Amino acid sequence: MISIGAFAQKEELKEAQSYYAKGKNQEALAVLKKIEYQILNAPDEVKTDYFFTKGNVYKDLATKNVDAASNFALASAAYQDVLLYENESRNYKYAFKASSALKEMKSKLVDGAYNDYKIGKFKESADKSYEVYLFDKKDTLNLFNAASSSLAGKDYSAAIKYFEELRKINYSGKGMVFYATNKKTKQEEVFISMSARESSINEGLYEKPRNFNPPSKKEEILVSLGFSYLERNDFRNAEKYYEDGLKINxxxxxxxxxxxxxxxxxxxxxxxxxxxxxxxxxxxxxxxxxxxxxxxxxxxxxxxxxxxxxxxxxxxxxxxxxxxxxxxxxxxxxxxxxxxxx
Missing domain, CATH: 1.20.58 (Methane Monooxygenase Hydroxylase; Chain G, domain 1)
Structure with missing residues (x-):
């Protein structure tokens, strides 16, 4: 038997979903925020409806490049709550859609970071790359990209934060990169794995595979830290990292x-x-x-x-x-x- 409170929450969720369907994200968020405090005590079905709707709204904002990095993080958290509650209840209503949305958002945010960097929007690029890293910390290249973008944008505080984190996790950037040429565009593209590349080649979409083993980024990280501290007139730390750089090269x-x-x-x-x-x-x-x-x-x-x-x-x-x-x-x-x- 559904309680009067749960029924009211469902009606308000329908209202939020209706606003979302019409592209009225701010109105949808206003409704969601109004019932947020009630959700923890709501039935699991209502919780997953709520967090899936919340994820969709923030995802749509991020996709439209409205405070993309922040809204990506909020959408990601909401979708992960969907997975959490559905795993607990064993009722998988949105799990597949939430997982797919997370992968799609990651891909779009990576593309957004790259495009921002190309047009000189370095802070926006760094923020997006760092949010992707927080979402998937095994993909450490995004942390390196956040550091590099911050350095390019002369945001030395952020650059130091990100490069220091790279140093602490002993990031080297080494690892095989898998390339193949797109038969249609004639452009060389990168694949996440050898098996992904082989699958595309077998489908007849790609040709001319090649592997590349990039050099270590450790020296670059230390030199970048030295430069960032130097720009902030922190000569002691600059000295330390330049000396460490000389030890490597x-x-x-x-x-x-x-x-x-x-x-x-x-x-x-x-x-x-x-x-x-x-x-x-x-x-x-x-x-x-x-x-x-x-x-x-x-x-x-x-x-x-x-x-x-x-x-x-x-x-x-x-x-x-x-x-x-x-x-x-x-x-x-x-x-x-x-x-x-x-």
């Missing part, structure tokens, strides 16, 4: 150049301390000590610049920086030798 030119830059920035910290000192005997002694430290800090940049010139002998930034350091430290012999070799 001793010929990392970017690491060498930016480590030299970071070392010189440390000199400014010491100069600020020197400027704050007075003229007492103890302070003058401290001044001389800091002055010596300042020169040693600057000297510590020299090996990195020399290494940069081994990697790329004509690098203008390395030559200019090294000449500047030699001049500031009165290293006339070294200055003239470098100047003469140009």
């Amino acid at each position: 001793q010929d990392c030119l970017t690491c060498c150049l930016n480590l030299a830059y970071v070392k010189v920035q440390f000199r400014k910290e010491i100069q600020d301390q020197m400027s704050s000192l007075g003229t007492t005997a103890s302070e003058m002694k401290q001044f001389d000590k800091l002055d010596a430290q300042k020169d040693e800090v600057v000297k510590s940049a020299i090996p990195y610049l020399k290494k940069a010139l081994v990697i790329e002998p004509k690098n203008e930034n390395a030559v200019k920086s090294l000449l500047g350091i030699y001049r500031s430290l009165n290293m006339t012999k070294e200055y003239n030798a470098l100047k003469g070799s140009m």
